[in-house]
Amino acid sequence: MSTSKAIYADFRTRIFEVLDASAISGMDRQQLTGQIEGAVGVLANNYPSPVPAVMRAGLVKNLVDELVGLGPLQPLMEDDSITDIMVNGVNDIFFERGGRLHRSELSFVNDQQLVEIAQRIASRVGRRVDESSPMVDARLDDGSRVNIVLKPIALDGTTISIRKFREQKIGLEDMVKYGTLSEPMARVLMIAARCRLNVVISGGTGSGKTTLLNALSQYIAEDERILTIEDAAELRMMQPHVVRLETRAPSVENTGAITQRSLVINALRMRPDRIILGECRGPEAFEMLQAMNTGHDGSMSTLHANSPRDALARIESMVMMANLNLPLTAIRRTIVSAVHLIVQVSRMRDGSRKITSISEVVGLEGDNAVMEELFQFHSDEHQAKDKISGEFVSSGLMQRSVLMKQASYYGLQEELMEAFHSGVPA
Structure with missing residues (x-):
């Protein structure tokens, strides 16, 4: 695991342990960002090795993306040129742009993070995905279609397939x-x-x-x-x-x-x-x-x-x-x-x-x-x-x-x- 990913995993665990889910639900993105910035600042000041300002900003954005968005997938969701996003496990993220598939440099911290994000996606649309119900097909708030398959059905790790909704009408x-x-x-x-x-x-x-x-x-x-x-x-x-x-x-x-x-x-x-x-x-x-x-x-x-x-x-x-x-x-x-x-x-x-x-x-x-x-x-x-x-x-x-x-x-x-x-x- 790279140094930045290890730091993110450590900060993520510590911050998520003390987060109040009900309090987060009442915040907008700007308020949540302020709260996360404060928590990251405290942890970074007491971290054994220096955490540069650029890395701190990246940690804040990634944490906020995970809490209110789709975590590592959020940059792909925000890119209007991308039509499909496919996750084949922790380190295998692909996307379609211009009709062609590309491999993304993005990845998840570990399988636990991937499963938690998959479960969060399902819960937002009133669905459940776990070992007893390892598959779900749903629609996100923005109209995008999402399909999730967990282990043991997906042999190589949790699979997420997203067909993004295009707001622009094509005639x-x-x-x-x-x-x-x-x-x-x-x-x-x-x-x-x-x-x-x-x-x-x-x-x-x-x-x-x-x-x-x-x-x-x-x-x-x-x-x-x-x-x-x-x-x-x-x-x-x-x-x-x-x-x-x-x-x-x-x-x-x-x-x-x-x-x-x-x-x-x-x-x-x-x-x-x-x-x-x-x-x-x-x-x-x-x-x-x-x-x-x-x-x-x-x-x-x-x-x-x-x-x-x-x-x-x-x-x-x-x-x-x-x-x-x-x-x-x-x-x-x-x-x-x-x-x-x-x-x-x-x-x-x-x-x-x-x-x-x-x-x-x-x-x-x-x-x-x-x-x-x-x-x-x-x-x-x-x-x-x-x-x-x-x-x-x-x-x-x-x-x-x-x-x-x-x-x-x-x-x-x-x-x-x-x-x-x-x-x-x-």
Whole structure:
């Protein structure tokens, strides 16, 4: 252990032993800093070796960060360029910036400090994490998502994963600038949202599904009643009439759980115009399809899948989880009539996010769903090592297009055709 870390561990133990938790809860950060400065000053003056002023200031900041923030992780939380923070034990802290993972020079004093900070995070959101309940998934006050896993489940030490909440709203225009999609694709997605197509956004972890869902929601009319359902609230609707629902984990006694499925069922009784499900991952898929098929056009959701075809298969599997004993043909017929558009997003090897496909579900042929790809990303044959390059290509609208019928109904047909003509290469 380095000298500075050893001094911090010593000061931390002594100060924490005499701290009054109730008194701290009533202080703001400035008052707490003053108290800690005084305690550090007393200890430093009586320490066997000199403690320089710079080190004293660092000790005060680290102690305050640990008491009211996330300890060693606080500098990473305050860095707006960082999107994800991953702790794999005392000395292994990683973060994502610009789509790439980096190893941090920060570390925890010892495993005890790491466990205490993990438990403090959980307690702030009314949850408990210990040996009897070693896993917790929660949302921080700022909207960030956090997942904690303790030993013995995490073999190499306590694991903390934080997906930081971005206050800044990113629109489709911003995504065009970032190269996530082309301008014609953005215009088609805007029209799809405005003319109430049911949209499923498919992709892997960290591919930008929720970001895209937030961007699409900006084109929902302000006179619509929107219900959002999430495990951890991340969606930020800009419309005036929004009802936000969030699931609840079971208590220590394993009671009181509120699932996404029960929230979707309840949402249908709340007269919604649209239901937006943050992420579909289980039996709630059946109720979501029923909503899409019964007058709640324009509903949206995300799910984990590697391609549009895989997304349909995943929905089938999730409907089967509802134990309804429906024949596969009936399930596929329900999916095809409910889902209009599947947008596939991918995180590329250079860290960038791209919409690699926009596909329309047009019907059934036999027992198989038929999809038509409206746009796709074609990567260049000769790629640079550190940069993905390519172009977004449109295949044009099909004769059976639901998108065209809806656009005509809403008076957006010319705008839609213009978007497609500008997206087809000459």
